[in-house]
Structures are given as structure tokens and as C-alpha cells.
Amino acid sequence: MFLENTVNHTEQFGWIEVICGSMFSGKTEELIRRLKRAQFAKQRVEIFKPAVDVRYDDEEVVSHNDNRIRSTPVPVSSNIRLLANDVDVVGIDEAQFFDDEIVAVCNDLANRGIRVIVAGLDMDFKGNPFGPMPALMATAEYVTKVHAVCTHTGNLAHYSFRKAQNDDLVLLGETQEYEPLSRAAYYKAVRNQKEEKNSQKESSANE
Secondary structure (H helix, E strand, C coil): CCCCCCCCCCCCCCEEEEEEECCCCCHHHHHHHHHHHHHHCCCCEEEEEECCCCCCCCCCEECCCCCEECCEEECCCHHHHHHCCCCCEEEECCHHHCCCCHHHHHHHHHHCCCEEEEEEECECCCCCECCCHHHHHHHCCEEEEECEECCCCCCEECEEEECCCCCCCCCCCCCCCEEEECHHHHHHHHHHHHHHHHHHHHHHHHC
């Protein structure tokens, strides 16, 4: 169980918290909740997100239910190290889209006495560990895994199934492109999708 620390009285080092899960699991909502609590406590907070994430807003971090908080979009993770000055808390959303240096950046910030809160997808649409997230989870003091609800079974979901016929690793989207599925529902959907693709290929070849 995650016991939330808010300030470090005994050491000059900070720590890293990772919030991970599938799409529609409430990762960003939980990130915003922790950051707003820190702001309410008059702590100095800076929030960053990858510049590629412009789904809801160019600058703000926005959850699926339209909860918002101001952020600074950055193209590469090294910018965070340069911009996070004189702060108590750093929040980072959609960490899976950052380059691998994000792991060193987060550790550098924590070693400077900063509380670092990171949110991101732990797996891509193929069910593989996503970008730097495994290394962030391994080096973090606290990892919170949140779950969505499977749209097929109503069970807990931790897979992000891509409905769109697109094999690019990064495809920003919402419910039109993705849906959260349980393990059983995900592998069934993947199998059905492959069968549909093969059927379409056969139809095209016979025309």
C-alpha cells in the first residue's frame, strides 16, 4: 500500500513516485490530485509533459474527466533538469513518451531533495513494457499501479487495446482509438483483429 510522503524532514534527498497503468485508469487524475495537494500546502511545484502530447491542450496537463493543471511542455527530458529550479515537487505526465534520459533526470532531481511524481503507461498497445517506464518503476521508492475497467467484461483492465489499424508505437488517441481490456479480453481482441486482417488480405488477393 502506498503511504504518501509530502516532505522530507530527515534527509537532504528527495524520492520518486511512479503512477502507472493502462489508458483510462486514472493515472493523470491521481497525478493532478497529488500535485494540487502540494500546491495547497504552499509547496513550490513545477509540472512537465512531453511536447508531443497536445490531445487536450498545448500546455496544461488534462485528465480524461477534464481536471486540469498548468504545465510546461518540453521536447526532451534534459530540459526538465534545467527548468526545475527552486522547487519542492516536480510532476511529469505521459513519461512513456520521453527519451531514456528521463530516468537519470528523475534521479538527479530526487538527489537534489525534490519529490518527483511521474505518471505514464506501463505497457504499449502490444502489451510490451513502454519506453523508460520499467526503469522508472525499478528506481522509484513508490509505485502505484492503477486500473481501468474492462469495456468487455467489467473486470479490472490493465491493457490498452488499439482499435485503430495503425502499427505506429506512438498514436495519440482517445476512446475512438483505444479501449481498456482485461488480460483475457485483450488477447481475444488481438486474435480477432489478426483474423480480420488476414481475411481482408485474402479478399484483396482474390479480387
